[in-house]
Amino acid sequence: MVAHKQMDHEEAANDRVMFGFWVYLMTDLLMFAVLFAVYAVLKDSTAGGPAGRDLFRLPLALQETLLLLTSSFTCGLGMIAARQGNKRQVLGWFGATFILGLAFLSLELIEFAEIIHEGYTWQTSAFLSAFFSLVGTHGLHITFGLLWMAITLWFVVKRGLTNNMVRKLALLSLFWHFLDIVWIFIFTIVYLGAFV
Amino acid sequence: MKELLLGKLDGQALPHEWFTILGSITFILATIATIILITRLKRWKWLWNEWLTSVDPKKIGIMYFIVGGFMLVRGGIDAIMIWLQQAISVDGSQGYLSADHFQQVFTAHGNIMVFFVAMAFIFGLINYIVPLQIGARDLASPFLNTLGFWLYVGGVVMVNMFFLLGGEYAATGWLAVAPLSGKEFSPGVGVDYWIWSLQISGVGTTLAAINFIMTILKMRAPGMTLWKMPLFTWGSLCSMLMAVTVFPLLTATLFLMFFDRYLGMHFFTTSGGGNPMMYTNLIWMWGHPEVYILMLPAFGAFSEIVSTFSRKSIASYTSNVLGMIGVSVFALSVWLHHFFTMGASANVNAFFGVMTMVIAIPTAVLFFSWIATMYKGRIRYDTPMLWFLGFVAIFTIGGIAGLLLAIPPVDFQLHNSLFLVAHFHSNVIGGVLFGIFAGLAYWFPKISGYRLNERIGRYAFWSWIVGFLMAFVPMYILGLMGATRRLDHYDSSTGWQPFYVMSLMGGIIIMVGVALQLVQIVASFMQKRRLHDSTGDPWNGRTLEWAVTSPPPSYNFTVIPEVSSRDAFWKMKQHGLRRPVYEDIRMPRNTGSGIYISIFAFLVGFGFVWEIIWLVVVSLIAIIGFVIARTFDEDIEYTLTAAEVEKLELAREKKNHAHYAHGRVDAEDMGLREFVVTVIKWVLDVIKNRRWRTW
Numbered sequence: 049m050v051a052h053k054q055m056d057h058e059e060a061a062n063d064r065v066m067f068g069f070w071v072y073l074m075t076d077l078l079m080f081a082v083l084f085a086v087y088a089v090l091k092d093s094t095a096g097g098p099a100g101r102d103l104f105r106l107p108l109a110l111q112e113t114l115l116l117l118t119s120s121f122t123c124g125l126g127m128i129a130a131r132q133g134n135k136r137q138v139l140g141w142f143g144a145t146f147i148l149g150l151a152f153l154s155l156e157l158i159e160f161a162e163i164i165h166e167g168y169t170w171q172t173s174a175f176l177s178a179f180f181s182l183v184g185t186h187g188l189h190i191t192f193g194l195l196w197m198a199i200t201l202w203f204v205v206k207r208g209l210t211n212n213m214v215r216k217l218a219l220l221s222l223f224w225h226f227l228d229i230v231w232i233f234i235f236t237i238v239y240l241g242a243f244v
Numbered sequence: 245m246k247e248l249l250l251g252k253l254d255g256q257a258l259p260h261e262w263f264t265i266l267g268s269i270t271f272i273l274a275t276i277a278t279i280i281l282i283t284r285l286k287r288w289k290w291l292w293n294e295w296l297t298s299v300d301p302k303k304i305g306i307m308y309f310i311v312g313g314f315m316l317v318r319g320g321i322d323a324i325m326i327w328l329q330q331a332i333s334v335d336g337s338q339g340y341l342s343a344d345h346f347q348q349v350f351t352a353h354g355n356i357m358v359f360f361v362a363m364a365f366i367f368g369l370i371n372y373i374v375p376l377q378i379g380a381r382d383l384a385s386p387f388l389n390t391l392g393f394w395l396y397v398g399g400v401v402m403v404n405m406f407f408l409l410g411g412e413y414a415a416t417g418w419l420a421v422a423p424l425s426g427k428e429f430s431p432g433v434g435v436d437y438w439i440w441s442l443q444i445s446g447v448g449t450t451l452a453a454i455n456f457i458m459t460i461l462k463m464r465a466p467g468m469t470l471w472k473m474p475l476f477t478w479g480s481l482c483s484m485l486m487a488v489t490v491f492p493l494l495t496a497t498l499f500l501m502f503f504d505r506y507l508g509m510h511f512f513t514t515s516g517g518g519n520p521m522m523y524t525n526l527i528w529m530w531g532h533p534e535v536y537i538l539m540l541p542a543f544g545a546f547s548e549i550v551s552t553f554s555r556k557s558i559a560s561y562t563s564n565v566l567g568m569i570g571v572s573v574f575a576l577s578v579w580l581h582h583f584f585t586m587g588a589s590a591n592v593n594a595f596f597g598v599m600t601m602v603i604a605i606p607t608a609v610l611f612f613s614w615i616a617t618m619y620k621g622r623i624r625y626d627t628p629m630l631w632f633l634g635f636v637a638i639f640t641i642g643g644i645a646g647l648l649l650a651i652p653p654v655d656f657q658l659h660n661s662l663f664l665v666a667h668f669h670s671n672v673i674g675g676v677l678f679g680i681f682a683g684l685a686y687w688f689p690k691i692s693g694y695r696l697n698e699r700i701g702r703y704a705f706w707s708w709i710v711g712f713l714m715a716f717v718p719m720y721i722l723g724l725m726g727a728t729r730r731l732d733h734y735d736s737s738t739g740w741q742p743f744y745v746m747s748l749m750g751g752i753i754i755m756v757g758v759a760l761q762l763v764q765i766v767a768s769f770m771q772k773r774r775l776h777d778s779t780g781d782p783w784n785g786r787t788l789e790w791a792v793t794s795p796p797p798s799y800n801f802t803v804i805p806e807v808s809s810r811d812a813f814w815k816m817k818q819h820g821l822r823r824p825v826y827e828d829i830r831m832p833r834n835t836g837s838g839i840y841i842s843i844f845a846f847l848v849g850f851g852f853v854w855e856i857i858w859l860v861v862v863s864l865i866a867i868i869g870f871v872i873a874r875t876f877d878e879d880i881e882y883t884l885t886a887a888e889v890e891k892l893e894l895a896r897e898k899k900n901h902a903h904y905a906h907g908r909v910d911a912e913d914m915g916l917r918e919f920v921v922t923v924i925k926w927v928l929d930v931i932k933n934r935r936w937r938t939w
Contacts, residue, residue: 057830060462064384068458075450075492082496082526086511093517095510170509174517177509181500195868203876212878 062215069219073226076189080230083182084237091241093174100175100242103163109239112155113231119148120228127221130214138209138217142201145224149194156187179238186234189227196220251856252433258410263345267407297834299386300798304393305371306691309684311400312364315356318404320758322353327715327748333733334741346732347415348434352403354418355438359445360400362538362672365680367396367449370456370480370541373687376789377474379465379807381799384458386832387874392452394842399445402849406437411853414438417730419531420501422512422523427505433853435505440849443498444842446491453487456480465788467807471565474787474810475551475558476683478565479544482572483537489576490537494530497523506852521586528579535672536575540568542679543610546632549686550614552783553629554621557811564613570606578603584652585659593652600650604643611636626783627701631682634709635674642670645720663723666716673712681708681761688768689782693794694775697913700764707757715750718743767919775913778900786811793896799829802889826886826893833882837874841867 091100126141160180163169170180200220204213246254282288295303329346333339341349375383383389406413414434416425425435460481464473473481501523503509510516512523551558558564580588580596614636623629645667649655658664689695722743727734734740768775781790788805789796791813803824809815844863851859884892914922930936 064458064462067462068384068454071454071457071488075454075488078489078492079496082493082500086500086522086526089519089522090511090517093510093519095515095517170503170507171516174510174513174519177503177511177516177518181503181509181511199872199876216875 058211062211065215066218069222073222076226077230080182080185080233083178083185084233087178087182087238090174090178095173095175097173097176098166098168100179100238103166103168104239104242105159106239106243108155108159109235112152112159113235115148115152115155116228116231119145119152120225122148123221123224127217130209130217133209135204135209138204139201142197142217146194146197146201149190149197149224153187153190153194156183156190160184183234183238186227186230189230193220193223193227196223248858249856251851251854253409253854253856257433257854260410261345264407264410267404268410271404271408292836293834296839297390297836299382299390299832299834301371301375301383301386301389302691302796302798302800304389305368305373307393308364308368308371308396311397312361312368315360315364315400317758319353319356319361320755322349322356324748324751324755325349326353327744327751329732331741331745331748334736338733341732343732344412344415347417347730348413350730351414351416351418351420351434351438355403355441357672358418358534358538359442360396360403362676362680363445363449364396365684366483366538366541366676367393367452369476369545369680369683369687370484372691373683373789374456374460374477374480375463376690376792376796376800377477377787378460378463378468379788379801379805379812380459380463381801381804381829382832383455384463385455387835387838387880388451388455390835390838391841392448392455392838394838395448395451395845396445398842398846398849399441399448401846402437402441402444405441405850405853406434411437419527421527422501422504422520423514423518425501426513427508428513435501436853439498439502439505440853443495443502444845444849446494446498447845448842449487450491450495453484453491456484457488460484465805465807465812468812471562472807472810472812474544475547475561475564475568476541476544476787479540479542479547479568482568483540486533486537486540486572486575490530490533493526494534497526497530500526502852521583524583524586525579528582529576532579532582533572533575535668535676536571538672538676539679540572542676542683543568543571545679545683545686546614546635547610548787549628549632549682550617551811552686552785553624553626553632554618555624555784556617556621557786557814558613559616559619560613561810563609567606567609567613570609571603574599574603574606581650581655584655590652597650597652597655601647604647607643611640624783626685627696627698627705628682628686630702630705631678631685634705635678635682638670638674638678638709638712642667642674645670658723660728661723662719662727662729665729666719666723669716669719678708681705686783687789689777690780690789690794690796692768692772693777694768694772695777695782697764697768697771697775699913699915700760700767700919703916704757704760704764707753707760711750711753711755711757713750714753715747718747718750722747763916763919767914770919770922771914781813786814788812791816793900797892797896799831799884799889802826802893824893826890828886829884829889830881831884833880835874835880837870841870844870 122141122144126138126145129137129141160183163176168176170177197220200213200216204217207213282291295307298304325341326346326349329339329341329349333341339346371389375381403413405411412432412434414420414425414430414437416430416435416438420435420438423429425438460473460477500509500511504511504513504518510518512518512520514520547558547564578596578600580586580592581600584593584597614632645663649658649664649667685696685701722740725738725740725743727738727740777794780793780796782794783790788807791805792801803826805812805816844866847863848860848867851857851863
């Protein structure tokens with residue numbers, strides 16, 4: 049508390065926002081927890097339709113995983129650059145993150161399209177409802193993350209690496225790593241789990 | 245083309261039942277009257293600048309109370325409609341409501357009372373009091389607070405939308421159990437209104453809860469460690485921590501329900517491998533903690549009140565806090581007791597039954613803490629204390645009934661009976677609502693600058709107690725006689741009718757109590773000079789909110805206090821107050837973003853209800869745009885210089901003194917007769933002298 053008093057107004061505000069964002073991430077994680085639980089309950093309710101092992105292609109899922117993990121790495125490098133105040137490197141690393149994220153999203157959409165092309169949708173069975181909701185919610189988060197990243201980078205270009213922008217990048221990177229962790233669980237439980 | 249533009253919305257949707265037509269007309273007339281009044285008084289700008297766009301938690305708290313108050317009356321009318329139907333719909337008589345209307349009424353009653361009354365009042369109190377108690381000037385994120393409030397208002401409008409526009413409300417019970425709420429069995433828009441009113445206000449609750457956690461954990465005055473925090477703040481912290489834990493569950497569950505209904509998914513359906521009982525589990529994982537989210541701040545408020553009115557510091561503060569933490573933790577692991585009849589194994593039922601009984605232990609710790617505080621205290625029986633004592637009596641009845649229901653074999657008999665209804669009304673009315681009333685009476689002087697009329701307050705209290713017992717004791721008996729809940733018709737040979745009629749009369753007495761509370765506020769306003777409190781500390785309080793004048797300035801504290809003990813203000817009073825040294829204060833600017841975002845959030849919901857896809861897309865884009873604009877807006881604060889603060893303080897002091905000096909000293913608080921006479925005299929005077937011309 050004494051330390052708190054010594055912090056100036058802006059620093060204290062940053063501290064609070066950072067903390068609040070962590071709390072927000074926990075609430076988001078709980079939403080995913082519900083989706084995971086629902087998936088676990090419904091994964092065998094295929095209603096005569098295909099099961100996970102009939103639909104999923106592990107190599108594709110592995111590619112997605114590698115893309116997202118790499119994007120988390122570049123995102124981390126971008127944050128280091130941001131703390132050093134190196135604007136060009138920030139744009140470079142976050143630009144790479146953006147492209148990797150986009151690639152991940154494209155692969156996911158390709159996977160969805162393939163499943164639908166085979167004639168199975170989220171209406172086919174409870175299992176597929178749960179699959180599309182869980183993986184789709186993650187994909188939606190990635191989409192928002194990309195949108196957020198694009199806008200933030202645009203403001204970095206416009207306003208430079210102010211303290212405020214560094215803080216916004218820090219929140220963004222937290223969000224990105226969070227999505228990475230959720231994906232690892234999806235990869236393990238949904239994709240690997242289907243072949244156990 | 246029309247379908248593209250308006251979705252399912254057509255002339256058929258417009259009100260065509262007598263109660264929706266009545267509702268629409270009332271609503272439209274009230275809106276027109278309000279608009280005319282505000283325009284005549286030239287108050288639009290004032291309303292927008294001072295209230296609607298305000299980020300001051302005190303003003304937002306008051307707005308929560310105003311909207312919540314309207315909803316209390318609205319939900320109360322629903323309650324009377326239910327009682328009336330049940331009292332007269334026997335044998336040949338079908339009552340005055342069709343089965344479908346009746347179902348909509350009890351569904352709306354439950355939703356409104358829990359989401360839009362109790363939650364609103366609790367958030368109102370937390371908004372107003374918590375920053376003052378912890379010595380903070382505003383909240384961690386003033387913007388999230390206004391956004392949370394306006395999302396709540398969006399939910400309120402959505403839940404009442406079927407009145408204005410027609411259509412129907414859900415006829416599924418307040419939690420919309422699956423598969424009844426699926427498209428197959430509820431094809432109308434009722435459940436969609438339900439989904440979106442809860443979704444919008446639920447997201448608002450999550451945001452507000454995150455904000456209060458940030459505020460309480462990060463913005464306390466120097467020296468106020470967690471173990472020196474006032475108990476209302478502790479209760480609020482526990483409640484908000486629970487809210488961020490379970491409201492995401494509600495959001496996710498509602499989305500799954502939405503996917504079922506709109507995208508034809510199979511989560512909770514009877515076909516395609518869906519699992520309806522999973523819905524029941526998920527919704528109660530949120531639903532049971534929800535009642536404790538409401539209860540914990542009320543517990544905290546009672547602790548403050550008992551301590552102040554016994555003129556002692558709270559007995560065993562640490563156990564009190566641990567009691568509240570215990571309640572919050574256990575509350576997360578009892579949800580299955582809502583459906584022991586699901587068919588889970590005996591061991592599962594036993595676990596949840598035992599957990600349910602265990603929760604009585606931390607609750608009892610709280611009660612002992614309060615009783616020990618009163619022991620050898622010099623107790624003042626003002627209305628806040630009366631509400632507390634009423635709570636002890638009624639909450640205990642409800643709690644013991646709850647312990648009975650926690651035993652699975654007993655629950656098999658009483659499941660879905662009126663015994664259960666009586667049980668949770670005892671706890672929610674006796675606990676949450678009485679806690680809110682006690683808190684309101686206790687903190688009203690802080691909010692308005694004058695205290696509430698004690699005499700009429702007592703009448704209101706006794707009407708509530710008598711009315712409550714008369715309404716709900718027959719329900720316990722009815723439940724034991726086998727009456728199930730939500731019956732719209734029964735046979736006279738059951739012998740239930742006398743009890744139902746008695747219950748209705750109790751309900752009417754409760755309504756008298758509500759009316760008396762409104763009279764109490766008006767009467768207090770009429771006598772506000774006499775009831776004026778110039779000290780800011782009318783009850784000889786112990787916590788920091790009493791250290792500032794009533795009502796507090798927008799920045800709460802001219803100087804942030806240093807805290808060295810519990811009962812911080814009590815210690816300060818003993819050591820003498822220091823003259824403040826003024827300093828510059830950073831304050832958040834008002835913002836309309838919260839309103840704009842909520843309007844579009846409402847439109848997203850509305851678009852989904854009537855399947856107007858362009859509206860959904862446009863509104864989502866608008867929301868994203870506003871969020872971006874707000875996030876990257878860096879001019880969100882302004883500075884009040886020390887000189888300005890000093891000027892403001894002097895002006896307030898002067899005004900306070902003027903009030904005091906010119907105060908007409910009445911004999912005492914006016915009674916009912918004097919109130920009626922004064923009102924009649926005033927009305928006659930207005931008519932005789934045509935005073936409305938000068939308005």
